[in-house]
Amino acid sequence: MAAKQESARLLDAVGPAFSRLRRSVLLDVQQPVSPKDLTRTLVLNIVNEAADDEITVGDVAERLGIDPSVASRMVSDCIGAGYLVRAASQRDGRRTVLRLSPDGTATLERFRQHQRAAFEFITRDWPESERLDFARLLLKYVDAIDALRLPD
Template identity: 35%
Template structure:
């Protein structure tokens, strides 16, 4: 990409990424769920960030590594005290529990409870239904292409921004 000229397709991707970010900031999915009466959890008093923590913890657990609060903070992009408060709220709500690290007794690991896994399954199901509805007029080939390209973009974007 020599000089200052930005290819049109790169500018289009940037605009789409910004639009998705703004949609997230507006809590568009949560508001849609509320409008449709589809509360995905029984924990309406908890901030969205608790469910983001739950998502991060469940993803790490799915890869065989329950994170500590400090590791979860890094994955969320928040400081350790904020992650600690979110973890305390999630533990109090019964979504996570703290397990002793068998290799280092000073560390505690965050692990989803069955209720936490159930809540996350409902949240993911809702998100999938919204995506299916949003792409209902698309061909299967277009959905497959988007899934592959978006997954590749997220992986490469993360590698670029984290330097890995």
């Protein structure tokens, strides 16, 4: 019975832990990233992940689970910063799609380097095997979330 209670306690703690992680880790670790840059990288990652597909402001809103007007402001900020460009759809010339600019690609790369440095800093006292196991399991978790979003 104690093992079952411990399992329940551990699993109940996952959600709040993700909330704490989202709020703090990349802001607090060496060379902090500004909240504005965190927001921008959310948009840049979505556009980058959809590189083979055409992505619109509506798609950004859907993938972030936010109101289209909020997504529009976020995208406009990225365009104003020079990270995104609007382009005509190759499938439907009436649609406008988003593409990363060279500055957007460079910014995304810098952010990924920062994320890796943060991961390495946070796990610096972990045995290498635990660090790599955690990385594999985290990627497996994210892939499982993505698989749930795929249309049937």
